[in-house]
Amino acid sequence: MHAEEKLTYETWPAEPEKSTLEAKNKFLGFWFFLGGETVLFASLFATYLALKDKVPDSTHHLAKDLFELPLTFVATMLLLTSSLTSVYAMYHMKNFNAKKMNLWLVITLLLGAAFLVLEIYEFNHYVHEFHHTFTSSAFGSAFYTLVGFHGGHVAFGLLWITTLIVRNAKRGLDLYNAPKFYVASLYWHFIDVVWVFIFTVVYLMGMVG
Amino acid sequence: MSTYAQKKGFGATLWDYLTTVDHKKIAILYLIAGGFFFVVGGLEAVFIRIQLAVPNNDFVSAGLFNEIITMHGTTMIFLAAMPLVFAFMNAVMPLQIGARDVAFPFVNALGFWLFFFGGVFLNLSWFFDGAPDAGWTSYASLAMASKGHGVDFYVLGLQISGIGTLIGGINFLVTIINMRAPGMTYMRMPLFTWSTFVTSALILFAFPPLTVGLVLMMFDRMFGSNFFEASMGGNTVIWEHLFWIFGHPEVYILVLPAFGIFSEIFAMFSRKRLFGYSSMVFATVLIGFLGFMVWAHHMFTTGLGPVANAIFAVATMAIGVPTGIKIFNWLLTMWGGSVKFTTPMHYAVAFIPSFVAGGVTGVMLAAAAADYQYHDTYFVVAHFHYVIVGGVVFAILAGTHLYWPKMFGTMLNETLGKITFWLFFIGFHMTFFIQHFLGLWGMPRRVFTYLPGQGFETSNLISSLGAVFMSLGVIVLLYNVIMTSVKNERVGNDPWGDGRTLEWSLPSPPPFYNFKQLPLVRGLDAYWLEKMEGKKGMTPAEPLGDIHMPNASFLPFVIAFGLFVAAFGALFNMDDKAWSVPVIIIGLLITFGAMFLRSVKDDHGFHIHKEELMEDDNDKGVKA
Ligand code: HEM
């Protein structure tokens, strides 16, 4: 099958993300990339755990003083839901329905953006209420680096998926762009999984002290 | 379309290489750039040995000495050894598995240019108030105290070139998994391909921790964070862990491909199947796995405690087992073979005792209690030069002679090759053998001079004289390269006459699409099997048809160049220079603009049609 070929609902393959050699390569390569990203975040988590609550003196706030469950719970729900909506998008991609796929992707984007807004609000809150900044202590540096790296990944994902939607808005689905949508959704799931770990390791474990 | 037969002007050739996505040309780029940095790192080594040749020498100052040793180590590991190994992986691996190119040709080119600009950036530090001076390991306690911008060059340059290496590794992994020719099962893959595979997996998991370490150091030095600032709660041991979680796998990233090259050489020039093929594969995978469990043997004296030290000591010694398996397999490959002492075979045979010596000192160092005595002395310097020069550099030199005809279509002169070998071999042992004793007698590493009357004079002088021999060896090699290129006597498919694997079934150099028809692989040493049955070449696995090829592109160069520009801005931003922020923005705009272009502009590649392929055949008929 050639990637550029115009297909119809009837000729659309069951696994459009893996039906050309280029697509197979992209699919596998992206999984490996996520493997590398996993090690990257693992290193950041290890650094965070080593530096958690490491502050110069007792005037600085510790994890248990900072975090509030309601805020992070809402953020978590937003991101988890966005993972679900991206699954819907891929469902429609597999059924050759570009319109519905785009609709669900836009919903995914909105949820992701809402998450980012909350995160920015949260950081701002810590800086102004608690004087917990990137430079105030090793704890601060490690916290903002870990959570910020994740936030940066979310922001990149938003830009990436937006570009994909805009670029392919007019031409619909083919075997050239289907794998692109697919790996973008893989990336989005990955971000979600990382957040689950951040939620557990940073926030939940932070609140119990 | 028979591009390789046409004569082109210099400008056209340059443009061709700047935009190429062909793995064979990228291999040549890696070879040239890696070779250049090898000479630069070699000059730095010569300066070190001149300074240490006699006591109380003032050839260079203490500060400059620190810069030279730092740049020597960093250049040799990241900018010479790795790219040279990548050169052979690119040149040979796709041919060995019967592929027409790598899985991501564009990414392959991008990986090269990132490495290249990262390396150039790092070396430009010499021209802007000083090179990095905290050692190639750049321990945070030293690096944070380092004045000037040296360490910033290190941090930024290695990040850029590290990304290049990482994407190169992913590319090789996918290529080997998805693009093997019909019949090329995993257990029929040549050992060099296997070692490329395991090495790439190590790269994938080892480089991210380095990247994180570099990012943290960059944040500390540029943006005022406190990861390594003890008074603010920071901890410099974090750097040591991150660096060595990368650093130990890194030494296997270097030496596994060397093992791969030697495995090919032993089989070829013993004219025998590699002894214990499956145990070789098993040992390679096991070494790769264990390589991640031993990093703290570099930190025995950091104070992790007796339990940690004991665990890491035992794990480290365990690596000796698969390594030993390999040594015996190589010996038994030669056993009963009809051995031909070509230049590559000289290196292979010399590699065994040299590398074993390095392994033995390794096991000595792994005894944690004893390491308190050896650590940070010349004993460690002797150890790692025995494994790296005796293993990796020997393999690179051997590979250069072995694969030169495949890459350039002409053979290096064998007599000159053997002269290079003997000069280098003698020089190497002369330089480093005595350093074991210097270490045991108490000479610390990384000191810029020593006093007379401590018993170090003669040994250091011998060591420095050895460096002269090694330099002469390299000069003869360069002469050999020039003479060979000037004479340019063309050779056929299998110039050594003993080729066993698929790359030797192709013309030298191969056409840009490699295989006109994908070959049918019927066993290990696929080409040798066909030769033994009296056939001239491989049996095709498919009818002659159109071939799909990727388009050349200038974007990889542009993407890497943008990061290079941005890195300059970031560096001078620390001095509050007004122009630095615009420079960062311009650099990032170049990079992201090019990435954006790449992602919105469709690139479907092109097809070579059946008829053109048949014409190529006729071309060759006329030439021969
Ligand atoms: C049986 C195999 C090996 C063992 C048991 C071993 C063990 C060790 C130990 C314990 C050290 C730390 C010494 C110290 O700093 O006090 C060390 C240092 C080192 N080893 Fe090995 N090693 C082995 C093989 C290799 C190989 C194959 C390479 C490279 C190709 C290598 C490269 C290095 C380097 C570069 C250092 C020094 C790093 C530095 O401090 O600058 N080793 N080795």
Ligand SMILES: [Cu+2]
């Ligand atoms: Cu090690």
